[in-house]
Amino acid sequence: MDMLTLSHVSKAFGEHTVIDDLSFSVAEHSVFGFIGRNGAGKTTTINMILGLLRQDAGEIWVNQEPVHYGQTTTNRYVGYLPDVPEFYDFMTPKEYLSLCGDITGMQKAQKNNRITELLELVGLDGINKHIHGFSRGMKQRLGIAQALLNQPLLLICDEPTSALDPLGRKEFLDILSDARQYTTIIFSTHILSDVERICDEIALLNNGKIALCGTLDEIKGLHQGSCLEIVFDSDRDAAAFQGIFPATKQLSDVRLSFDKTTKTDMLHMMQYLAEHHIQIQRMELLEATLEELFMEVISE
Amino acid sequence: MKQLTTFLRKELLYTIRTGRLLILTILFILFGVMSPAIAKLTPWLMEMMSDSLAETGIMITEMEVNALTSWTQFYKNIPIALIVFILMFSNIMTQEYQRGTLILIVTKGMKHSAIVIAKGIVLCFLWTAGYWLAFAITYWYNAYFWNNSIASNIGFSAASFYLLGLWLLSLILLFSVVFTSYSNVLLASGGCFLTVYLLGLFPKLENYLPVKLLQCTNLLFEGSSRPDYYYAVGITLVLCVVNITASILAFNRRTRLKAASQ
Ligand SMILES: Nc1ncnc2c1ncn2[C@@H]1O[C@H](COP(=O)(O)OP(=O)(O)OP(=O)(O)O)[C@@H](O)[C@H]1O
Ligand SMILES: [Mg+2]
Numbered sequence: 344m345d346m347l348t349l350s351h352v353s354k355a356f357g358e359h360t361v362i363d364d365l366s367f368s369v370a371e372h373s374v375f376g377f378i379g380r381n382g383a384g385k386t387t388t389i390n391m392i393l394g395l396l397r398q399d400a401g402e403i404w405v406n407q408e409p410v411h412y413g414q415t416t417t418n419r420y421v422g423y424l425p426d427v428p429e430f431y432d433f434m435t436p437k438e439y440l441s442l443c444g445d446i447t448g449m450q451k452a453q454k455n456n457r458i459t460e461l462l463e464l465v466g467l468d469g470i471n472k473h474i475h476g477f478s479r480g481m482k483q484r485l486g487i488a489q490a491l492l493n494q495p496l497l498l499i500c501d502e503p504t505s506a507l508d509p510l511g512r513k514e515f516l517d518i519l520s521d522a523r524q525y526t527t528i529i530f531s532t533h534i535l536s537d538v539e540r541i542c543d544e545i546a547l548l549n550n551g552k553i554a555l556c557g558t559l560d561e562i563k564g565l566h567q568g569s570c571l572e573i574v575f576d577s578d579r580d581a582a583a584f585q586g587i588f589p590a591t592k593q594l595s596d597v598r599l600s601f602d603k604t605t606k607t608d609m610l611h612m613m614q615y616l617a618e619h620h621i622q623i624q625r626m627e628l629l630e631a632t633l634e635e636l637f638m639e640v641i642s643e
Numbered sequence: 644m645k646q647l648t649t650f651l652r653k654e655l656l657y658t659i660r661t662g663r664l665l666i667l668t669i670l671f672i673l674f675g676v677m678s679p680a681i682a683k684l685t686p687w688l689m690e691m692m693s694d695s696l697a698e699t700g701i702m703i704t705e706m707e708v709n710a711l712t713s714w715t716q717f718y719k720n721i722p723i724a725l726i727v728f729i730l731m732f733s734n735i736m737t738q739e740y741q742r743g744t745l746i747l748i749v750t751k752g753m754k755h756s757a758i759v760i761a762k763g764i765v766l767c768f769l770w771t772a773g774y775w776l777a778f779a780i781t782y783w784y785n786a787y788f789w790n791n792s793i794a795s796n797i798g799f800s801a802a803s804f805y806l807l808g809l810w811l812l813s814l815i816l817l818f819s820v821v822f823t824s825y826s827n828v829l830l831a832s833g834g835c836f837l838t839v840y841l842l843g844l845f846p847k848l849e850n851y852l853p854v855k856l857l858q859c860t861n862l863l864f865e866g867s868s869r870p871d872y873y874y875a876v877g878i879t880l881v882l883c884v885v886n887i888t889a890s891i892l893a894f895n896r897r898t899r900l901k902a903a904s905q
Pocket of ligand 1 (some may be wrong): 379
């Protein structure tokens, strides 16, 4: 079942079309990475999903229910962590979470248990000062706690890791990994290593459209053939090998690099090496990184 | 209902923790004490100055001070308290827009109407408590020093000014829903008041406008009649209801909950 579906959604601010006929869906219990450079329209899309912004065309469904602009009832399925979460800073984290719990109508005992659990999870337990004195990272932690408070079916995080230090980032991704047991996660970011770490599926937003979409493996597979590097023992061997398999680049006397090599190509080469008793130090198939893939797609 | 009480609790916590409640209490106690104090001190001040004034040729006759003097002072001073109150609370909505604090609340499923109603109740409650506190203090001092029975319509005139305050606060609430900046809210409300004030200068309209309630001091003296004020009271009440209803409707339709400066 799809937890979120966007169908032919468009949005323009004045003359400037930000989202152009965008369609995609997110399956239940997946972690969906929503990627795009600054200004690509990630936040705009998220605001439309939350009913905070009206799309010019198209429809959006959350948990099979249509999203209405304004006070949408679909928000009861959604936990939202904005890029810069803003809280009432005269409250303590506990008081704020309690406020949120009351708004969603949680039972008192359940609410209190959940708050204790979450504060511990995000590492804010025992912090009793007002939110006023919080750092950005601490606010981000409180942000994830409030988003997870009523165990949402759909968790939407807008660039959640950009304010966190490396340790905080790892902790945050761990929290998301745990949360996927009961929720579907959409996660907008431009930090690709985070995407590789936890996302099942990714979509790259470019010029208001999805430029690339699929599972991580599918996307990496798209880029047929990776770069193979061989380091020989002697420069003579290297030169001889060049004669048979012309290298794309000679990195040094003993180092050859072959672009667009498949695994079959690699086997051929290995067979040749073995048959001719050519000794090598190292042979490595370098997979294209997401980054390279995206640069390629975006620059097209 | 639960959402409303939740948000009310949050608003009260805000007024307490930011020190606003304390400032308001001090403000209204001050304004309650001020009027009888000024009345009490006037003859004494006059006496102090009479020597120097006599040299310049002005003669001061014995001044009689009573509860009426104090009540007149009260209605001269209390508009200042109202203005301070308005300056302090005109950002009740706009600061939520400016900071974007409503986004998380609304995406949690908070009803828009509960937000406006809670804000309205808080404004109304603080004005009611503060105003009648000041009134009670003045009343008590007047009874203690002099005798309140000399003034007529004490309750009615006090209620008139109180109602005028409510009308202004309902305007503040309405414009807070419409505008996202503090200064626009103040300008619009001030503009509204000024327009009504200028309209009130036409004798034909005078009795039908909220600004008539500013003249409530006259009621304290014998000879002025209460029925002259009934239209103004009725119309002001209606306007309050209209403003509050319009605020709720407008806020229900409002979807940009964060000011543009992103
Ligand atoms: N309210 C608005 N009025 C006019 N233009 C807007 C508005 N909101 C966003 N835009 C424009 O829409 C485009 C997309 O903005 P958006 O915030 O969705 O990008 P983003 O992908 O979230 O970027 P970032 O990675 O920086 O957060 C930008 O060019 C921005 O200038
Ligand atoms: Mg953004």
